[in-house]
Amino acid sequence: MILRIENIKVVLNSVEVLRDVEFEVREGELIALLGPNGSGKSTLLRTIFGLIKPACGAVYLNGRKLHDMQIAEVVKSLGYLPQENSETKLRVIDVVLLGRTPYIGIKPSWEDLEIAREALSMVGMGGFENRRFSELSGGEKQKVMLARIFCQQAKLLLLDEPTSHLDIKSQIEVMGIVKRTVNNGKAAIVAIHDINLAASFCNRILMVKNGKIFYAGRPTEIINAESIMDVFGIEVEVIHHKNRIFVVPQEGIESAGWRDEVLGRG
Numbered sequence: 216m217i218l219r220i221e222n223i224k225v226v227l228n229s230v231e232v233l234r235d236v237e238f239e240v241r242e243g244e245l246i247a248l249l250g251p252n253g254s255g256k257s258t259l260l261r262t263i264f265g266l267i268k269p270a271c272g273a274v275y276l277n278g279r280k281l282h283d284m285q286i287a288e289v290v291k292s293l294g295y296l297p298q299e300n301s302e303t304k305l306r307v308i309d310v311v312l313l314g315r316t317p318y319i320g321i322k323p324s325w326e327d328l329e330i331a332r333e334a335l336s337m338v339g340m341g342g343f344e345n346r347r348f349s350e351l352s353g354g355e356k357q358k359v360m361l362a363r364i365f366c367q368q369a370k371l372l373l374l375d376e377p378t379s380h381l382d383i384k385s386q387i388e389v390m391g392i393v394k395r396t397v398n399n400g401k402a403a404i405v406a407i408h409d410i411n412l413a414a415s416f417c418n419r420i421l422m423v424k425n426g427k428i429f430y431a432g433r434p435t436e437i438i439n440a441e442s443i444m445d446v447f448g449i450e451v452e453v454i455h456h457k458n459r460i461f462v463v464p465q466e467g468i469e470s471a472g473w474r475d476e477v478l479g480r481g
């Protein structure tokens with residue numbers, strides 16, 4: 216499966232929110248969208264999913280223009296997780312089963328139920344099936360919404376800050392699940408604020424500023440003090456250690472004095 220975003224411009228209420236956005240997504244790729252608040256990451260994901268029609272340019276899925284496709288067809292290919300959860304009094308299992316909507320006939324089959332239960336246990340929410348969604352914590356809700364997307368079995372996942380409410384263990388687990396899903400012949404684009412998490416799990420990073428892609432490439436190629444200053448306007452030090460990179464605030468390094476320790480020179 217190949218998704219191609221071709222020269223997209225998006226204008227919302229006369230404001231140009233995205234411009235000259237162009238890239239491709241191939242099978243097996245996990246792509247992070249990094250950028251400051253308001254830089255256009257959510258708008259890009261919404262445009263790819265077809266919720267926003269670009270003023271110019273287009274999104275192509277396997278060579279077909281996405282905006283010409285039926286919504287039922289789109290949701291079998293693209294799974295979109297929005298940034299905000301909608302509130303509902305539905306039971307957890309029914310929220311997850313909504314992910315099966317593209318496949319369900321009159322009512323869910325045993326197989327649909329099995330897939331939904333498996334997705335819940337995959338995100339560590341087995342046993343929550345009969346709880347009310349509205350009564351869960353922020354992180355629990357986020358995991359349930361992720362289970363919903365996983366059981367949709369779409370080929371490309373569009374995840375808007377999927378780890379924002381999660382503790383460190385859950386963040387790593389969720390990114391691990393996304394990575395394994397991608398390795399099984401799928402792809403994902405993830406808007407995320409944690410640069411270290413993005414660099415640890417993603418094959419490619421797109422750095423967005425003012426609605427435009429400023430840098431694109433492998434984490435080790437494009438994450439450096441200059442690109443972060445350019446895009447975020449903040450001084451950091453990027454430490455390369457054992458093929459990994461760590462982004463730490465300049466101020467933190469100077470006051471904590473742990474840089475040499477990390478590099479094994481302590």
Ligand SMILES: Nc1ncnc2c1ncn2[C@@H]1O[C@H](COP(=O)(O)OP(=O)(O)OP(=O)(O)O)[C@@H](O)[C@H]1O
Binds near residue numbers: 257
């Ligand atoms: N309907 C709209 N009308 C006008 N401007 C909009 C509209 N929706 C979004 N914007 C603006 O578009 C810009 C990009 O917003 P977007 O939500 O895509 O940013 P983001 O990178 O996802 O931000 P964050 O990291 O804070 O979630 C922002 O300046 C926002 O105010």
